[in-house]
Amino acid sequence: MTDKFADLPEQRARGLRKMEQVYGFDMTDGDGDFFRYTADHLFADIWTRPGLTDRDRRLLLIGMLAGQGAADVLGIQIPAAHAAGELSDEALREIVVFLSHYAGWPQGARLNSVVEETIAKSRREKAGF
Structure with missing residues (x-):
């Protein structure tokens, strides 16, 4: 290659x-x-410095983006983290619940939409749709 x-x-x-x-x-x-x-x-x-894993960096970034209401960038980061196996369906949903209490419910609702769209798309792809 x-x-x-x-x-x-x-x-x-x-x-x-x-x-x-x-x-x-x-x-x-x-x-x-x-x-x-x-x-x-x-x-x-x-992103290549020692001390944090990619998953650690991703969690920090997702938290910061959720706090800023940056759904556009979350729409890139959430699916990428899910596809890379860094964050499971369960972990993504837990992030929504946790961050909603710190970032605010409207931000959490936007994050939840991105998470649920990501999970649904992944399931459709796995089912061959």
Whole structure:
């Protein structure tokens, strides 16, 4: 299997590989400072530091995103965590109950929608629909 990022500088390649792992979908290289900081710093450096597992980082991120009401980004992170096996159906539902009490019920309701959509989609895919 060839590494599609082999021709890129090591830091960018490491960042793009980690982005694929975290997001659960194929990444391509991008342009501009925002993409550079995202790939080269956030994913190549921060997401690969020792001390926390990807699951730990994901839980922290989900909590912060729920508190901010960032349902759009939760719509990326929740399905990716579920697909990667980092968070089960039961764990996702428990996160909703827990965070609703700290982030507020409206934020929890949005989070619950993302979680239940993720679980339903996963079940449909497993059933071949």
